[in-house]
């Protein structure tokens with residue numbers, strides 16, 4: 363439809379959807395300003411992440427998909443603050459991760475309905491329950507998509523760090539609409555460096571040049587962190603005690619601030 367600035371419309375509709383969500387009587391979490399990015403699904407970094415088994419490829423999920431729309435909606439600052447330090451997960455953080463899953467369903471619907479106005483096909487990229495316990499990661503990673511878009515840097519246990527912080531609701535939708543161009547191609551050496559840097563930024567055990575501080579080791583309630591990095595099996599085991607179905611580091615988040 364001519365004359366519609368669809369990115370602006372999506373931004374406005376997403377803000378409105380957050381307001382409506384926060385106004386519900388059963389919702390206690392407050393959220394900040396959303397960040398929304400548009401990434402070409404042919405970006406070479408998606409190929410890299412897929413080849414290295416770190417996430418599904420957007421084109422495998424939705425073949426006609428051209429653009430991945432990824433968003434991050436930060437938690438109110440006091441929620442992230444409440445979960446700092448060792449010991450138990452704060453009640454506010456626990457509740458925020460549950461409500462984030464509900465919010466993301468509403469936001470995904472909002473984005474898809476907005477794309478409908480201009481006749482664009484779209485699809486969500488995963489369900490809430492697509493955690494792969496063998497790989498210890500979701501089939502599709504919204505957070506890696508946020509990283510590819512340049513909206514976020516990576517941090518401990520695959521956390522993302524945006525200009526609005528690291529605690530928040532991250533999700534994505536894919537559409538056949540074209541909103542952006544693919545980034546410049548990388549050579550093989552650059553791609554390998556990026557891959558090694560991803561592993562190091564996430565502080566995964568076995569990655570090159572990873573060294574975790576005593577404060578970070580002590581902050582982990584799952585005893586999953588040593589000087590050599592994060593043992594992802596132990597991390598998942600602990601996160602399963604918080605959320606049996608989605609044992610993602612997001613439900614704990616105690617190490618995220620040690621970037």
Ligand code: SF4
Nearest residue numbers: 582584597611614617
């Ligand atoms: S259990 Fe996982 S997410 Fe929680 S602090 Fe330890 S490594 Fe980080």
